[in-house]
Amino acid sequence: MREAVEGAWRALTGSAPGPFELTGTEDVLPGPYRVAAAATASIAAATLAAGELLKQRGIEPGVVTADTRHAAAAFHSEQLLRVDGTGAESVWAPLSGNYRTADGWVRLHCNYPRHEAAVCWGLGVPGTRGAVAKAVAGRPAREIEHAVVSAGGAAAELRSPEDWAAHPQGTAVASLPLVSLEPVGAAPKRTFFYSDRPMGGVRVLELTHVLAGPVAGRVLAAHGADVLHVGAAHLPRVEALVRDTGQGKRSTFVALDTEGGRARLKKLISRADVLVQSFRPGALEKIGFGPAELAELRPGLVIADLSAYGWEGPWARRRGFDSLVQMSNGMAFGADEPSPLPVQALDHATGWLAAAAIMTAIHRQLVDGGTWRARLSLAGTGRWLDSLGRKDPAGAEVDYSDLMEDADSGYGRLTRVRMAGGLPGAEPHWDFGTRLPGVDKPTWTP
Incomplete structure (x- = not known):
């Protein structure tokens, strides 16, 4: 698994990672794909990126750790979540x-x-x-x-892997990096306010829906960021996923289909440090929030764009979800019927890698300045997972009970998976449980 961590880190930074230790075996998740390795590697990459920010604060991060069993739990945290002792309901609608x-x-x-x-x-x-x-x-x-x-x-x-490789979108995805991280505007070097946490004092505006974007925000919140999730009262939500991914975040409603709502969003962006968005590609540009406008509105912003099928090719603007990408790219291809991955691995891994990319961009701002844009896709993450090779498809019985913790939330008493990834210099944790959607004002805390 070390090679998976090193490969992900090179994709983010172009360099070798700092010290890290991995524990556990890959049989914690069944199936032929090395999902546990990808989970562990993406968690390690995000934790390593947090460690680099600690160094910038003059704090020794220590040796980063990641465990396959904890990674497996984190990658199906929505299934393990309990509310007042009751398990989560199915996230699938009747026709899905x-x-x-x-x-x-x-x-x-x-x-x-x-x-x-x-x-x-x-x-x-x-x-x-x-x-x-x-x-x-x-x-x-x-x-x-x-x-x-x-x-x-x-x-x-449902396509075969061979069909996907020959498909124009498959070809486009193959030409793209796992993570695209590049400057999109000039800005002075970033200065950190005092904090003993990697992302302390960093304001993250999250315009996302299921599942990769909310996972990214949840990771950043665990490392100390002030994360404000923006939704809308009239839009539907998958409550089981909101309860799980809302840990440590504030939640507000802004109606982006109104002039007043767009003006409110501009005000929020003007004081934000990071914008994470997973709108359908092109949707934000249509209402005046494309990369160029964002760079002008808030020089020094880190923009993270997440998509289903990548940012090039004929499907660049196609809406999609983890389960659909697995069908398209052949990962769910089976002899008689679809055989999906054991967890929503493309979503979760993309979320952790996005958090890693955001923290890497902030590190670059501390050193060089600039406005930065990170781009990732579920299809790109799927290609990376495929590149890790195969394993014995057998899976072991796994007990996750010691990885759970209780926390109060707007929904009741949560039993949730503890934050994964060990960082001795500042162990990640959430300051509070999930808040009810829209309960916070659309403003930044002082």
Whole structure:
């Protein structure tokens, strides 16, 4: 696994990492892909990046540690979360799932009402699983994918790895780095306010939805950042995921479809240090918040853009989710039916790597200044995971009970997975549990 950590760190920094130790075995997660290795490596990379910021504060970080069992727990934290002793409900809507087609399989993502409506509109059927299954069964998978995507929905045909490698988007993803980190504007060198935590005093504005973006914000919060998640009262949420990924963050509502809301967002950005966003590619540009506008509005901002299929190629603006990317890129390809990864690994790994990229960009600002932009994608993370090779698909029985902790939250008493990654100089932790959506004012704390 050391080579996975070193590879991720080189992708972030171009250099060798500081001292780190890894523990545990990869059989904590089943399946042929080295998901546990990728989980451990992405957690180690983020923790190493936090350690570099500690050094800038004159604090010795110590030897970074990462454990495969803890990494596995962190990568399905939404499944392990308990609220007042009750387990999390399913995150999938009734129409979401895999459907057999006339020539293979397709996955439909219907967790949001607008996506469910797009499936029904695109296929010309009522909103019942039976009606959708019947309509899908008589048509080719690619035709279903096209119909749903054209209607504004989210769908993916099950492709083989070979088909994906030959696909124009697969080719585009193969040409992109795991992490793109580059300056997009001039700004003076950053100066840290005093803190004994890596991200202490750093303001992070999070405009994200499930799941990679919220994971990135959760990691930054655990390292001391003031993270403000921005949502909207009228937009649907997957509450089980909000409860899990909202640790240590404040939450506010801003209606970006109004002039007043956009003015409020400008004010927030003008005092932010980091903006993490996972809107559909191009959506923020349409309302005046593209990279050039952001660099002008807030010189010295770190911008992190997360997407499903990457920032080049014919699918660069296509909406997507972890489960869909696994279908498209062949990771879910099975002999008789789709065989997905054991956890939402593309989402989680992308979130941890995004947090690492953000902290790396802040480190560069301390040294060189500038406004920086990081770009990552689920498909790019999938390519990295694929490059790690394969393992014995058997998985062991794993007990995570000693990795859980209790915390109060707006939803009740949470039993959650403790923050992963060891940093002796400033052990990461969340200062409070998940707050209810929208309860905080859209302002920065003093």
